[in-house]
Amino acid sequence: LQAFVNDDDVHLTWDAPVSGGTGAVANYILDDGSYEDGFSSYQGGGDLWLGNEFATADSGTLTSVDIYFIDNTSAGSDQVTVEIFDENGILAGSSGLYTPSSDDFLTVPLNNIYFKETFYAMVHWSNPTSITNYLGLDEDGSHAAEDPEWYYDGSNWDKLSNMGYTGGVFGIRAHAVVQGGKDVVYGRLTGLNPAQSAHTSASLVRAMRSVTTNNTAVSSKHELSDYVTTGLTGYKVYRNAGLQASLDASFTSYDDLNLSDGSYSYTVTALYGPAESAAAGPVGVVIGITNPAPLTTCGDIACPVNSSISVPVNVEGFTDITAISLRLEYDPTVITYTGYSNVNSSLSGMMINNIAVSSTLHKVLISWSDVNPKTLTSGSKLFDLDFSYHSGNTLLTWNNSSNNGADCEYADAIGDPLTDIPTTQFYHNGSVTWQPGYNVTGVYRSNNTANTLLDNIKIVLKQGTMRVDSVTTNLSGEYAFSSVEDGTYELESGTNKPWAGVNATDAIKIQRHFTGLEILNSPVRIDAADVNMTNSVNATDAIKTKRRFTGLDNSFLRGDWTFAKPITGGNSITVSGADVVQDMQGLCVGDVNGSNIPAPGKNGSAGVAITISGEMDVKAGETFEIPVNMTQTMQMSAVSLVIEYPGDKLEITDVKLQGVEPVYKVSGDQIRLAWSEIEPIDGKAGEQLLSIRCRTTSGMTGAEVVTLTSGNESELADEMGEPIMSAALSVPAIRLKNTIGTGE
Incomplete structure (x- = not known):
């Protein structure tokens, strides 16, 4: 934006947005305009959310949604809101209250709610005193089979398709201004794969109570083409913060004429339908004054x-x-x-x-x-x-x-x-x-021996179910919220740091805690041990930990990371007339001994070496057992092994641990094995710890020698559940026996 003065006139010029602008209209439309079913909350049914997941790679601001409601002759006067959740199910913003329309679309403004990539647009019934018109559900459109519909009860997420109903797409169409010069988005952008595994299951009973159907409603008023725009639609010119002119998209200049003496400040915004971009400028000018001061x-x-x-x-x-x-x-x-x-x-x-x-x-x-x-x-x-x-x-x-x-x-x-x-x-x-409010600050650290500072932790300050603000910790693990009013809040924390540091050593620590042999002494370690979120720690958590280490399970109900206050636990804070300083601790779920050192550190596992001792001749295609022996005397209450082998030359059929039944999984070129018990294995140097039953494949020839190696996640723990340093095992090399000329 530039300004030129000629006597008492100002001539403004600006550059048109590149490729439709850095903020272009995007319309996220997944339904086909017809709705074979409809859903509403029952009277007194509590809080209920129904809506769509929009899986997109875009980021920007949501300006409005269009929602189709089917007429219900029994509808009362209750109003609803539209709420936007981010990809983690965290509330990002809400509309005002509105009354559902009847066999028609209703446009609901969203006041520029920020989103980054996948978001959920959900209609919220807040403990209604009566039922409303039905939110339309498209069951047979081109995106219905992808089933982006979601149900939420305030605590848990699930799908109606998991509750005995036909899935599909709700009649919710989202409109946004996005970055990157995109003019129009029509239908899905990427393969829609709702992250159901990231959410816990909702109540089936409650979902059934919340459903009423109408199979006859069809939208005839709006078709998809009604929502396809051409991007840039115009400009607005502001003088001293007041609207001066509205122009169509063909203009890139404006003349402000016959101004009185004085100084003026101008800005210009771009329009994309109902959405308005950030302002270009300001630029200042002075009229009628010779040699004006700044x-x-x-x-x-x-x-x-x-x-x-x-x-x-x-x-x-x-x-x-x-x-x-x-x-x-x-x-x-x-x-x-x-x-x-x-x-x-x-x-x-x-x-x-x-x-x-x-x-x-x-x-x-x-x-x-x-x-x-x-x-x-x-x-x-x-x-x-x-x-x-x-x-x-x-x-x-x-x-x-x-x-x-x-x-x-x-x-x-x-x-x-x-x-x-x-x-x-x-x-x-x-x-x-x-301005009412105070500062809430603190530092996030890992509950490991190094007290590692945790950067890149996203923290959402919530009051009840309402999102107040969000920040991300810096490289020093620090966070800060300002202008927080008196009240009780929760610090809802999350991170995309990798899950690591969990194995059978942690499982034995969980079992020792349950039996009273070794009590976990910090709230975050107790939370990390309660992997299935039952508010108790027992052998079920231990077996879940071993199953995840071996790859039999790929997630915990609690998630990958957990965070808590260092002394009292939980995540609540109270602001009462003063600033609040609240530090937090974090751990990977299951990492009850705090062995993980988040990047730029490394996993704290003690490790297990596998050395080659001798050779073993085997016949092609016949089953044989590979002995895995101990090279030192040790008592073991936990065994975590990742054994790597050439999968194109050996086929693993069974794995046995000395006199006990381990949990294990064979996948790709790895054997992942976990075992833990309070009563340790009393191992002697030279004795066999493990046997691996296998046979050669056609990929192995007589000229080759096959060896096994240990992965860096392997670990043995002693009778107290502490990692055994410099542990080592031995295995023979495998050679295919040459049977030519032997008569065999």
């Missing part, structure tokens, strides 16, 4: 009591300036001056001082000069003024009425004052006001 703006800050704040001071039109004199006044009963920071690097030698005028008035004086003129880009920061905020409100006022108007003044390239009258045209005041 426009100086003090920021507006809203903050909770007893907080530290930085107030920015920015400029526009800063061209060939050699001197600055400024005076800013404020009420010291509201804020206390603590200094300044972030001075523009082009303005070395800046002097700033705070002076008390009275008990209710202080002034900050700013001075700078340089014989070499300086030019700054429009909107540049001069500096930040730092204060401690107490309570109440205060204006930050530029005072140019004293000292013959010289307390606020800029000098040009030859040191002459620039015109800055009237003062309010050139010096925009700021303010500091009270």
Whole structure:
């Protein structure tokens, strides 16, 4: 955006968005416009959500949804909302209340709710006093077989297709402004694969209570083509934050004519149907004034009591300036001056001082000069003024009425004052006001011996089911929420860090905890042990842990990571008239001994080496057993082994552990085995620990020698459940016996 002045006229020009703009309309439409079924909540049925999963690679802001409701002659007056959940099932935003339409689409504004990739658009019935019109369900359209419909009861997610009903697509169409220059999205973008395994099962009984059907409703008013747009539809021009003009998409310029003397600031936004992009600009101009001073703006800050704040001071039109004199006044009963920071690097030698005028008035004086003129880009920061905020409100006022108007003044390239009258045209005041709320801060660490700092933890601050705010921890594991009002909240935490550090050693620790031999001593370790989320820790959790290590299971009900407060456990905080500092601890679920060291560290497993001892001749195609022997005397209460072998040469048929039954799985080129018991195996050096029953395949020839190796997740634990350091096992090499000429 550029501005040019000609007498009392301003000519604005701007570049059209590239490829339809960085914010183009996307329409997510999965239904075919006909609805063979309909669903609603019963009277007094509690909270109920029904809606669609939209599996997309886009990110942007959701502007509205269109929802089709089927008429219900028994419908009452209850209203509903639309709520948007992210890919983890966390609430991202909500619409206002609305009354369901009757055999028609209803457009519901969403006020630019941010989404990144997959999102869920859900209609929410909040404990209705009556049933409503039915939310239409398309059961036979082109996307119905993909079954993107979802049911949610406030705690658990599931599908109607899992409850005895026909799945499909609800009549919910989402509209957004997305990044990347995409003009239109029609139907699905990627293979739709709803992440059902990431959610726990909902109540079947409750879902049945929530369903009423109508098999005759068909939409004849709206077809898919009604929602296909052409991207950019126009522009809006703003002057001094007020709408000045609305233009169609063919314009990339605008003339603002016959302006009065003064300074003006302009911005321009792009329109995509009902959606509006972020603004280009601002650009500032001055009309009717010779040699005008720059426009100086003090920021507006809203903050909770007893907080530290930085107030920015920015400029526009800063061209060939050699001197600055400024005076800013404020009420010291509201804020206390603590200094300044972030001075523009082009303005070395800046002097700033705070002076008390009275008990209710202080002034900050700013001075700078340089014989070499300086030019700054429009909107540049001069500096930040730092204060401690107490309570109440205060204006930050530029005072140019004293000292013959010289307390606020800029000098040009030859040191002459620039015109800055009237003062309010050139010096925009700021303010500091009270905003209810306090700071909630803390640090996330792993509950391992290294207390590893956990970065990239996404934290959602929730009050009940309502999402208040979200942040992500930095490289130091730190997080911060500001302006949090009094109340009780939950810190809902998640991460995409890999699941690691879990094996049979953890399973034996779980069993030792249950039997009272070794009590887990921190809330997060107890949560990590309760892998199936039953609020108790027992042998069931141990077997689940072994099954996941061996690959028989690929997930825990609790998920991959768990987080809790270090002393009291849980994730709740209470804000009551003061800032809150709450540190949190995290562990991979199942990693009860804290062996995992998240990146950039490594897995803390002690490891098991497999050495080759001798050779073993076998016949082609016949079954044989490979002995796996101990090289040292050791007592073992847990065995975790990942044994790697050439799958194209050996076929594994059975695995046995010394006198006990392990849990194991053979997959690809790996044997994954786990065993744990309170009573340890008393192993002696040279004795056999394991036997692997197998036979050769056609891929093995007589010229080859086959060996087994140990994966880096292997670990043996002693009778106390502690990893055995430098453990080693031995196996023979396998050679195919040459039977030519032997008569065999």
